[in-house]
Amino acid sequence: MYACLCLLLLFFTTFAEATTYPPGGFHHLSSSLRQNKKKTSKSKSQLPFETHYFPQNLDHFSFRPESYKVFHQKYLINRRFWRKGGPIFVYTGNEGDIDWFASNTGFMSDIAPKFRALLVFIEHRFYGESTPFGKKSHKSAETLGYLNSQQALADYAILIRSLKQNLSSEASPVVVFGGSYGGMLAAWFRLKYPHIAIGALASSAPILHFDNIVPLTSFYDAISQDFKDASVNCFKVIKRSWEELDAVSDMKHGLPELSKKFRTCKGLHSQYSARDWLMGAFVYTAMVNYATAANFMAPLPGYPVEQMCKIIDRFPRGSSNLDRAFAAASLYYNYSGSEKCFELEQQTDDHGLDGWGWQACTEMVMPMSCSNQSMFPPYENDYEAFEEQCMSRYGVKPRPHWITTEFGGKRIETVLKRFGSNIIFSNGMQDPWSRGGVLKNISSSIIALVTKKGAHHADLRAATKGDPEWLKEQRRQEVEIIEKWISEYYRDLKEEE
């Protein structure tokens, strides 16, 4: 699942100051994912899911009269493989339409027959159709205030408990799955609600990307490394392109010139739109650098980073670096070749993603920098500017230490070495988010499954013919571990009787 953690990169600044440009106070989505709205696979999943809506309280952690306001949370169910009393596999939805995640998490459907499992995909509050205040949900901090991860986890706990009761399957073991932010939620759900889920597969879950646990530069450094690994020349070309971009912009008719160069549908209002658009292409392509052709963020060939670098490397010597970077980025935005022009500044949202900006401004504070070693324009994180942006956009201050206070993360190996169990943290090192993930085994049942080549929650995608051996092996291990959890659970259940 992805896209959405991308949202971690806030999209404040299409028209903003250069000083606030940066990662950690970011954007892209406007120009990258959103550009692709007609193309990404929102298509109904292959499986026939039933759609349901669960009445959920607005606020689980306060008991004011308003807390009892009910909204309807969407969830999808597939019973085809289920044997009553058997396991229930729950996807803890992240920041978007749940259908989109369901159709991009084929792994769960692939393994359901083997486990005779019930499949459930729950939509995250304030995303997709699960908006407590309808169209006004994202209006202001008064309504958005109820959008956060703790409330979402409590939603899942309540819904799962009720569902099991309705199915008369209270003894069924529940395993939670999630990717990206959904993976963070899955891991946290196992930690906070061990009485509801017996285990969690948290794929590409950067739970350590908070509060300076990992270096602020790690995300953009990882992307740069991906491109360097594909081709050193490619890395250099991209690194040099930003200066050329600035130079063009600074010309007398810079913006019209830039608009022409970038084949924009409408004239650009800001040079930063062009920069963001380029960066978005490189960031997202690194994330979805899957081994086989896929259509999650955008339709792309297998190993698209290598393909981008091939485009760059094929240019004749002496070509403009900016032209090359544009051509490479076009792979991401126009793989099919059907786009006549590009919408760099148009904000549309076809995945129900709106809301992440709020989360990033309140709890999901993941500051980032770009080091001089990266291929991106250098940027020193400016927390005060970020805070100011959040204040001016939403009227509330971020709580930068809240996530590590509520969920931990610091010295996680020591804390979880003697506490907790049954979590798989899977990561592919080509995914820039992997740097904020758990990359080493913590205990005999809190396991890290790391692949050198994998991209953003590649393991959660449906198996395809061209899948490489290392990906098959990662999934095989996941199945084996989940089998162990479930058989242990049934053994414990028997002992109870």
Place this chain on the structure above:
Amino acid sequence: MYACLCLLLLFFTTFAEATTYPPGGFHHLSSSLRQNKKKTSKSKSQLPFETHYFPQNLDHFSFRPESYKVFHQKYLINRRFWRKGGPIFVYTGNEGDIDWFASNTGFMSDIAPKFRALLVFIEHRFYGESTPFGKKSHKSAETLGYLNSQQALADYAILIRSLKQNLSSEASPVVVFGGSYGGMLAAWFRLKYPHIAIGALASSAPILHFDNIVPLTSFYDAISQDFKDASVNCFKVIKRSWEELDAVSDMKHGLPELSKKFRTCKGLHSQYSARDWLMGAFVYTAMVNYATAANFMAPLPGYPVEQMCKIIDRFPRGSSNLDRAFAAASLYYNYSGSEKCFELEQQTDDHGLDGWGWQACTEMVMPMSCSNQSMFPPYENDYEAFEEQCMSRYGVKPRPHWITTEFGGKRIETVLKRFGSNIIFSNGMQDPWSRGGVLKNISSSIIALVTKKGAHHADLRAATKGDPEWLKEQRRQEVEIIEKWISEYYRDLKEEE
């Protein structure tokens, strides 16, 4: 610590209908603890605590503008024994003034020198001085809405983290302690915030007293058993006294007669005040049936249940059962003999306890019944009547399944067998709350320490000369286990380096 869980017994009904009399929709406190307001040991603890106030956000789980309202949470510190970097022992305050709990939790002060530990007692939000809306805090559901256990746990997490930072002792191991509701909080804190506390001593914590996990009759049955164990005759006398009470009340001048019999300062408005007053005495005396003289709920001699039964048994044959019950109850309300008359209907609160009624009506839903086998008037729990009372008092509905959804409890042995660590559940079987506690070891580090004779968190009280061997042994084991946690922690810390 106690008193307060008593509050679990709501005090709705001093003037209420017989049909809503019952435990689980109860009262007492008005007439029992509150009667003793001038006598219980609120006196400053022996230790010189510094008093501090920590700026705390009103709502940690929503980000509305109002959530950021700051209130000042009181906490006490004693540094006398602390060696910087050494352990920090935190009492997770329950439903009352923190000074009161500090002065009744001498165990922590007793063991602090051995551990060279810092002592911290944190007051629970909405109790004592820690009232977010000042005198208006308990006005309505709009303000009380923010009073609940999850917010309290988050308060503790934030305060502890900040305190450690201010003391430049971020590597200090934190152990949390609590009794009664405070013990529930301590256990839940370890489960939800393992990254902040390395272990918890949860004394007399009835975390299973929810959602029908233990029989609804267990609490009153246990009290009855305590009295029966002291004297079968005593048990019978009390059991028969209720009918006599009803008979007197039903007389033509029943209430004045009853007022005379109960030596009330003012004429009674309801016979139920007399019943509640008697029940309160038996309930609280069973809870604080400590081996030595103590002054927690009221000044009392050692083993006060036996003393009460001696009073009853000493009456000449054929004496009125009601007179005997009254004489026994007077031990609780007037051990010093200085009371000229009793205030059965006066509601005063000297321990800052107000607020538990709210918690019991929202999250802390602990329904109770009185079986025919108990010595109390039989009562079948009536959930609908309870819900109605809560609605009419506060305008909100209870959430009876919330605590088990949020914190678990059902099939706790199986859930925690493979999850979590470092919790001691201590209980004394004479304490009626013990029946809702964890009474068997769950794993090698989630341990139950049970004594046959102990009363409500007897282990947390300061050691006294007359302490029996089994109590000393229970405390010795607690110290040994906590030592193990701490030395393991320091070993882990070294390995990290």
